[in-house]
């Protein structure tokens with residue numbers, strides 16, 4: 001599932017290709033991505049408008065239109081956004097296509113159909129997309145004092161807390177595991193049990209892991225599912241220290257063996273030697 005670094009990589013790719021382009025037509029080929037509203041609603045809300053910017057909040061990509069409306073895209077499990085020339089044939093599972101005035105098309109491809117494409121009025125955000133309105137702060141915007149307040153006022157397992165989008169936006173299973181390894185904190189520790197030093201390390205780790213992952217273009221796992229708008233893979237998977245490495249020797253200490261535990265119904269990976 002794409003997380004903040006993957007969505008940010010897509011945002012940057014689209015920014016260079018789509019800003020200033022008019023959407024001359026929108027084709028909806030499957031009802032699932034527009035289930036929150038309707039195909040008609042997306043077409044009405046997009047055709048004729050010019051793309052004036054690309055934003056991101058957490059794992060949500062937002063296309064800003066000169067009409068004052070916006071289009072939210074969430075990739076969920078298997079969504080992809082590809083920018084291609086109009087003459088190219090669309091791959092299977094292309095459920096939405098935005099046709100631009102310069103001969104490009106933006107494809108929303110989603111085999112498992114959990115993703116969404118929704119045109120909305122930003123003034124109505126809280127009623128149309130309440131979970132977007134209710135997101136916690138961006139990981140790179142959070143101060144140490146704010147993180148400390150979040151950690152100390154809750155006693156949930158730290159990994160579950162990091163995955164909660166209303167607490168911090170954009171982190172998922174991969175980056176949650178890598179951040180906790182960097183911070184040397186076990187994923188099952190209670191958030192209010194961290195030492196002041198561990199809190200500081202966690203704050204640094206959140207910023208560092210996310211920045212490094214964005215610089216590497218995100219993580220493309222063995223399923224090859226995540227790609228950027230040109231279809232290229234990310235490379236941060238080569239820098240993973242714990243995620244997906246259960247049973248293997250720890251790359252950091254060389255002594256521990258990576259363990260896998262289930263927290264908040266998700267697999268967590270950690271080194272019992274490095275992480276306490």
Ligand SMILES: [Zn+2]
Pocket residue numbers: 250251252253254255256271272273274275
């Ligand atoms: Zn280790």
